[in-house]
Amino acid sequence: MSTARGTHETDEADETGETGEARGSERGRGRRGPRRRGRSVLVVLLAVAVLLLVARAGLLPGLPDPFSEKTRDRSGPAVLKSIQDMSRYEAASGNFQVVVDLEKDARFLPDAVRGKRTLYVGAGSVGAYVDLGRVGKDAVKVDEDRTSAEIILPRAQLERPSLDPERSYVVAQNRGLFDRIEDFFSANPGDHQEMNELAAQKIGAAAEESDLRKRAESNTRSMLVGLLTSLGFTDVTVEFSGKG
Secondary structure, eight states: OHHHHHHHHHHHHHHHHHHHHHHHHHHHHHHHHHHHHHHHHHHHHHHHHHHHHHHHHTSSTTSOOTTOOOOOOOOOOOOOOOOOOOOEEEEEEEEEEEEEEEEEEOTTSOTTTSEEEEEEEEEEEEEEEEEGGGOOGGGEEEOTTSOEEEEEEEOOEEOOOEEOTTTOEEEEEEEOHHHHHHHHHOSOTTOOHHHHHHHHHHHHHHHHHSSHHHHHHHHHHHHHHHHHHHTTOSEEEEEEESOO
16 A cells, blocks of 8 residues: 555656646746847847948948938929010129128027027129110210210119029038027028128128229220221210219
């Protein structure tokens, strides 16, 4: 009897040991499964990151850049609003460049908190013209032989400055903390309209002080003398009067 009980107890112990080992192995497998999955996901993410960096750097020409920008022009067609007949003779044009240094400070606050300083290069041109439409009937005198002519023209005028956006740019810009926050929430943070207006004003002032008007009048005189000389006039006089 004792031998049978011992054998039965031994068999139960063996079965219990085998069951424990099986449960331990299943737990080990259960723990290894998430770890292997986590490692697989990490490897995939690293591989994707490497591919994106390689594509971004352009190391593989055949691999497209996923971060590349695509520009689409959704603008409508240009609409002709009006046509104006011109009687001006565009006699000269001057090219100008100005450096605008604009600084805005706030009272009682340091520049690092509130303030902005922009260094802007503005390039543009100003044209000079003579308005031939303002020439009166008595301003042109021709003798009976049609060999001598005297013409009196109005003074040359300057056009409005025209900025060239391709040659105008911001060199440097320092902004305070508050200004950076405002630009971040602004609908048009890169608007340089104020800088363009200042540059146009300075270019216009420089054109006023230049010899652009004199050059325009000289070119207009040369043009008319050459034209009338080709028509048979031997004595041509061109004068300018009025305010410039």
